[in-house]
Amino acid sequence: MRDFLPPDARRLSELARRLLGSFELFGYELVTLPVFEYESVLERGLGALEPEEVLRFVEPETGEVVALRPDMTPQLARVVATRLAQAAPPIRLSYQGSVLRRRRERARRHRQIFQAGIELIGLDGPSGDLEALDVACSAARAVGLSDFVLDLGHARIAFALLEGVEPSRQRAAVEALHLKDRAELVRAAAAAGLSQRERDALGALSELHGGREVLPEAASVLAGTRAEAGLAELSRVVLEVDRRGLAPAVVVDLGETRNFAYYTGTTFQLHAHGPGVPIASGGRYDGLLGGFGRPLPAFGFAFGLDDLVWALGSDVLTEIPPRLLLTGEASALAPALRAAGLRCAVGPEQDPLAYAKLWRYTHWVSAAAGQAVVTSVPDQVEQRAPLDAASVARALAG
Amino acid sequence: MRDFLPPDARRLSELARRLLGSFELFGYELVTLPVFEYESVLERGLGALEPEEVLRFVEPETGEVVALRPDMTPQLARVVATRLAQAAPPIRLSYQGSVLRRRRERARRHRQIFQAGIELIGLDGPSGDLEALDVACSAARAVGLSDFVLDLGHARIAFALLEGVEPSRQRAAVEALHLKDRAELVRAAAAAGLSQRERDALGALSELHGGREVLPEAASVLAGTRAEAGLAELSRVVLEVDRRGLAPAVVVDLGETRNFAYYTGTTFQLHAHGPGVPIASGGRYDGLLGGFGRPLPAFGFAFGLDDLVWALGSDVLTEIPPRLLLTGEASALAPALRAAGLRCAVGPEQDPLAYAKLWRYTHWVSAAAGQAVVTSVPDQVEQRAPLDAASVARALAG
Known part of the structure; x- marks a missing residue:
């Protein structure tokens, strides 16, 4: 279990947004599922849960066993079989969220994994496989990965x-x-x-x-x-x-x-340089929905956002939009700068440049002799402009 | 605990994105925190947890009591006091995620509440209060709420x-x-x-x-x-x-x-028509961070996304970008349409119009006599165009 601090959290969130946007291009629509689920639901989807795989606890009111999901597919299957029971297939759903896996290694701690994925339900055989593989590869390209390997297998x-x-x-x-x-x-x-x-x-x-x-x-x-x-x-x-x-x-x-028991047809992994694990994986699981009373063929996959960040490395998603730190008289420009879509905060008067570096501001805007002084961070190149928001915005753009 | 299906899930996610984007304009940066937390951390922030407030369980490996967070502030305080211990204030952080509240009412079930909020740490008194209130009111306007009431109090x-x-x-x-x-x-x-x-x-x-x-x-x-x-x-x-x-x-x-014990200064709620509860609330809590070993003044608030959706009603965030359902020969246009940024999926040949309505496609694109037939959904106005992606895109735009 980890915290993600700036700017990693932003990068993760932006990555999820791009993946979901790419899924949307193929008609996949977002669903949001609870972070924990009755064990009975998970077991219907995953088979008997290995104690070392799942973190479970007892709900005090009902005595029912609740588990933090190790996988979102069983929850989606539950939704398809219940609240979407009347909805004609093919059903195209996307999701993002965290799943919890207990580690098997020495340090037996939990691991919260951030995922974004899809389920394509109701299209069987190669036509369904190919659509899902197309979505996966397109999404990988959409987040800026140009060099990856699609590794195909069959259960x-x-x-x-x-x-x-x-x-x-x-x-x-x-x-x-x-x-x-x-x-x-x-x-x-x-x-x-x-x-x-x-x-x-x-x-x-x-x-x-x-x-x-x-x-x-x-x-x-x-x-x-x-x-x-x-x-x-x-x-x-x-x-x-x-x-x-x-x-x-x-x-x-x-x-x-x-996952012999889970998959029933084509399976795949996407590999990229960097992480030693696949950045995405999935496959056909035509048997799972029957366990929820709605037998339909299905293909699903998920990207692991952490591993994807690693694969993308420092090249991608690192461009920071202009962020201005304002001090002194320049602070009065904040409302107009924000109205122009510029991110800015009022900074401390003491050592603003060190503060700007620490918090990743791209510019420090101060005022001297009735003029705005726009100092780029960290290289400290100064520009001067009239002390109004439009002039500061122009100085940044030029 | 609920599932959010399309299009509600998309609306919730878009709303969170706009709120966080608005927070960013004020220099607030995203952090992402684990969904559960050691009880000892939560208690340092919230005081002794009421059993009816928090869902807790024992971590099998360590025997430590873990709780699903009823509030994100104690986690943020932990982060500020540990991993950001060296970071100069003011510290401006934003977050989104779900918290878990146990209901006190008859049906004693949990409730997963989706929140997006900020913490402003290290700016005391009215100057900090006013910045946070400005962020809250600006965010309410950014999501399209023009009519709301800011209700101010003091602890x-x-x-x-x-x-x-x-x-x-x-x-x-x-x-x-x-x-x-x-x-x-x-x-x-x-x-x-x-x-x-x-x-x-x-x-x-x-x-x-x-x-x-x-x-x-x-x-x-x-x-x-x-x-x-x-x-x-x-x-x-x-x-x-x-x-x-x-x-x-x-x-x-x-x-x-x-929340007498929690807040120490200015408090506020934002009210809007619709929900009987505030859409956002927060206040100054200058005592909390000291409990984590880093005494700093702080002001935080969170929007409740569910209540915000309710307040916004049907007016806002309902515009669906064009979504095309392709059948027959028109299916071959999918890659080029996606490359042009249009969302599209290949639909069933049987009763595509009913399917398009069910899944909120805005247009059905079929082919007849070598032409694309673009049928708007649900009003079924037909346009004809040459059977290529550029012509279909033009037909939609015109």
């Missing part, structure tokens, strides 16, 4: 091969796949009773990661297995993503193993 | 008369003052051992509510009592508020009894 490739396998053996294979340990993976597949063809296919998945050139190889490896349909769907998406030029770079990861 | 008028009185008797007098029950008030004042002059003064306070004309009367009633200094300070503020024309209407309430 029904590795998982399809492991379908019906007893859970503990399934987990062992998934773990080996995650570690890209081919030898262990083939061993786990054999122990799970897979056919030779399926063992070979699963083993190959651990290495099927790269550009679209992995697709033909995958098609031959997966031919005749239960993973064929998932691969065909993903291939269509990858080719269309390429054709439309949605992302500067596209990679495919057929051994992707995130 | 050291009634309270000054009751200083040193035993708490239970003090509470009885405050209660009588709150109910404007003069007879009971005089009785309570006598029981509290006040002098005749103080009893008369306290009794008179219950009726000293109105325009600035109450000030001379108050001056004569309070002359020679401990409330004189508070009244003098408030009078200066009221006269200057009038002189500067900060608010369309100003009233003074000398019997104001809100």
Whole structure:
């Protein structure tokens, strides 16, 4: 749990605004959801909540267990199934807010993650996938990220091969796949009773990661297995993503193993230089809304604002609009300067320049001999102008 | 706890953006604070928390009691005293977010209140009061409220008369003052051992509510009592508020009894037609920061966004920017329309007009005989244009 101080808080807020504005261009409309939710709602969406994932407490009045949401999707599903039950799909919703994740690491503290994302509900298969991927990549560009990688996967490739396998053996294979340990993976597949063809296919998945050139190889490896349909769907998406030029770079990861239980189709992550984690991720989850009584296909993703700030680095969103610190007689100009849309505050008479630097004012406006003295901060270049708001505004503009 | 759906969520968010933009014009910078806080921090700021006011829970790892904040000021005080400990005053911070209040009424449920506000730290007395009042009134105008009442009070008028009185008797007098029950008030004042002059003064306070004309009367009633200094300070503020024309209407309430323990000087509420509660309120609290180890004078206020939406009614923030629903061949125009800044989504082929109405699209764009057909929603006036994005944009603009 952290505080965001100026100017970081402003940057985060501006970033969220741009993301939501970009989502709006695609018809997505904002919903605002409570910061905590009955555990029963979250569990309907997420399955049994791992105690280490969720911070929960008992509501004194009702005795019901309430949890700080680790994810906003179950809440959106609740809204779609209840208050929007009569609303015709496709349903396009966007959100921003913080979710709470408990850390698994040594310092077992909570972490408040600021997110902005969308849910596209009621459009199935590749057409829905492509719209959501278009929204994600457009939003990344809208916030100024020109260099990112779209990493595509599919929940029904590795998982399809492991379908019906007893859970503990399934987990062992998934773990080996995650570690890209081919030898262990083939061993786990054999122990799970897979056919030779399926063992070979699963083993190959651990290495099927790269550009679209992995697709033909995958098609031959997966031919005749239960993973064929998932691969065909993903291939269509990858080719269309390429054709439309949605992302500067596209990679495919057929051994992707995130959130098996949650996702049911195409999954993706956006990677950028800087953070070691994806700046956005999401995928198709066609099974979730059924748990809320309104079975509809869905695709959702969220950007992590913190990680996005990191990826954007110092290049972007750092331009500060003019902010004026006024002292002495110049203070009287404040109302007229604000009416002209200029940000300004009255500063301390003592050491105003140090104060201006500390609080990121771009100019210090004082008065001398009946003139306004506009001093730029921090380089202290002086301009003089008549002591009225219009002249000061002109001095700034020129 | 409520969900905000479109278009209410958008309205709330736009309103917050305008308020924060207005605060920025006065040099206030955004901070973002965690949604919950250690009880010990809140208590340092708010005094012992009433169990019915705060939703609290135990953090499993540390056993510390964590509470969902009923107010953001103590968190800001913590930030000012710790991470901004080296920052020179005046400190001008703004915030938005939700606070949680437990309801006292029959249905004892929580209420998540969306707020946007400021804290001005390090400017004491009338000069600080006037800046904060200016920010509040300017923000009300910036969101389109032209008709509101600024209701001013002072925490050291009634309270000054009751200083040193035993708490239970003090509470009885405050209660009588709150109910404007003069007879009971005089009785309570006598029981509290006040002098005749103080009893008369306290009794008179219950009726000293109105325009600035109450000030001379108050001056004569309070002359020679401990409330004189508070009244003098408030009078200066009221006269200057009038002189500067900060608010369309100003009233003074000398019997104001809100939050005695918290406020130490000028207090105010903004009232508007519609909601039965103030749309903004705040005041001077010079004692709070000392509890965090950095004694500085301070003035803060918050707007309640919900109540503000109500006060603004249907007049304001209802203009929807063009939102296009595209079907059939017209769907191919989407990327170019978005590049031109137009919001658009691809709609269902079945009954697109009903869908467009439901989801507040302003136009439905279809194609017939190689032309774009732009149908306005809901009045269904058709325009035809060549089937390209520029022509559709021109048709909308014209």
